[in-house]
Amino acid sequence: VFGAPPAQKEAVKRDYGAVRKAIADLLEADEYDDGSFGPILVRLAWHSSGSYDKATNSGGSNGATMRFSPESDYEANAGLKVARDLLEPVKAKFPWLTYADLYTLGGVVAVEEMGGPTIPWKEGRSDMDSGNACGPDGRLPDASLDQKHLRDIFYRMGFNDQEIVALSGAHALGRCHADRSGYVNPWTFAPTTFSNQYFTLLRDEKWSKKKWKGPLQYEDSSKQLMMLPTDMALIWDKKFKPYVMEYASDEEKFFKDFAAAFSKLLENGVPRTQGEAPAAASPAPAA
Ligand code: HEM
Structure with missing residues (x-):
């Protein structure tokens, strides 16, 4: 028996509806906190993106640098390993999906599943393969200040x-x-x-x-x-x-x-080709 021709074999259908559903299926958890991983997925999306610096166009969700030290160890990111680990099976199931897209989409699906508004979101982030591109510590807010x-x-x-x-x-x-x-x-x-x-x-x-x-x-x-x-x-x-x-x-x-504002946060620093509408097309929500 011959396999499918190579071209066809390589053509992976990037089904973001299926990704959304896989994320949504992870949210409910009676034993965790108030019964949902939704809130911590929103915090993960925000902290992955909140490292953005407009003046130097550095940081932001592109790269998913929070997987690496030193960013993973910044005090502001304490506890977020729970959210990153939670999403690992989704990454394993959809290997074509980047972590940077996954961490941002996780927050989007969580907001929507918890009864919030539809968040315009668009794929296209890429992953860095080391912590060299981590932004400096101190870019996220300090809750004790004014x-x-x-x-x-x-x-x-x-x-x-x-x-x-x-x-x-x-x-x-x-x-x-x-x-x-x-x-x-x-x-x-x-x-x-x-x-x-x-x-x-x-x-x-x-x-x-x-x-x-x-x-x-x-x-x-x-x-x-x-x-x-x-x-x-x-x-x-x-x-x-x-x-x-x-x-x-x-x-x-x-x-x-x-x-x-949340859509803008997740989009900050994401390279888009000229003329490409950022976060315009939001894939259909999970059924
Ligand atoms: C949790 C600070 C803005 C979403 C927290 C926590 C702190 C904090 C101290 C508790 C973390 C923990 O102990 O688990 C701040 C400060 C902000 C800010 C100083 C400045 C305005 C935001 C923004 C978002 C956000 C912009 C999202 C759009 C969340 C969520 C949680 C959280 C969903 C709950 C996480 C959980 O239940 O595990 N934040 N935050 N925060 N933050 Fe913020």
């Missing part, structure tokens, strides 16, 4: 005040882990549902300093929820606050602005 720091970090990536607030709304999802960041607790009562609850809580709750030996964080009246100093900065800063109020009262607007 609005000036937030602007320094996010303006460097090419974001404006409105986009900073929209992106921060991802903290509707997930929680802090004492052994990763030193902080504890989730931001919202529904940490596996993408919503504007982060903003309604920032607006409506009375936040006070948590009395404990850990780093400064804020707690609500139930003492079950938290805000980081950088989260509080969004309601204290007079330019950020109007966006918090807007997203608290208009979830649709938040979803629309988040989708645009």
